Amino acid sequence: MANFTPISAAIGGALIGLSAVLLMLLNGRIAGVAGIFAGMFEPQSNDRAWRVAFVVGLVAAPLAAKLVGLAVPLPQLPTSVVTIAVAGLLVGFGTRLGNGCTSGHGICGIARLSPRSITATAVFMVAAIIVVALMRHVVGG
């Protein structure tokens, strides 16, 4: 487990939790990134400002990290544009259809002990694990 980083993972996870709790205590909202993002584009939306603000804060974090001298690595993604686009479409469509993503279901939903979110999280985890297994050990060899 050479890549395991338990301390930074625990600190980072706690910060994600803190953000979710604060958003509920201050604005009464669930910190589900897919839902917050999608709501920005709804034509009849009358609560766009807080959604845009959350996204701006999210994007500002690595910029601030860079400012204080931390390395912000370029994410390693597949070289195939088709794979990236298909994955993006699936993530967008799937999170809308299933009403949540890793944060909305995986953190906020499970913290509420919602059976819907526990189910959704188990399902998307298993689906992702199968895809990675196929890509790395069957297709990719």
Added chain:
Amino acid sequence: MRAFASLVCGFIFGWGLFISGMTRPDKVLGFLDVFAIPRGAWDPSLAVVMAAGLAVTSIGYALARRWTPLFESQSRWPTQTAIDRPLIAGAVLFGIGWGLVGLCPGPAIENLATLSPSVIIFVIAMAIGMAAHDLWQARGAITTKRNLADATTADG
């Protein structure tokens, strides 16, 4: 004030993802690759991120249940309870996309800061996928009684 509070929350969330390494698809895929377990190369970090996040959120939400939000008249807790086909199908599709590249919505949007063309393509595709779903839903293709348009009932 509401927008400012939200900005701060997004910023903290972004730091959490960044510090934990969850903005890095290679680290996420290192967790999802269970075949690495017998080889001793598995990276359980994502599980620790979730455990820590859940610990804080569970306690915080228990308090928040008895609290009226500071900048809103009421908290919007999700109200849906049915484990239905759209939930499962959506989770499967999302999981496939997540496994393909190792990006879920939070880290994808956050990584726009790197100006990586691949990330920009991913986020545009993600937005198109969301819009496609909403259009399809608006046309009444879903015959069940769900009301997705009502954001107050969404899980997240």
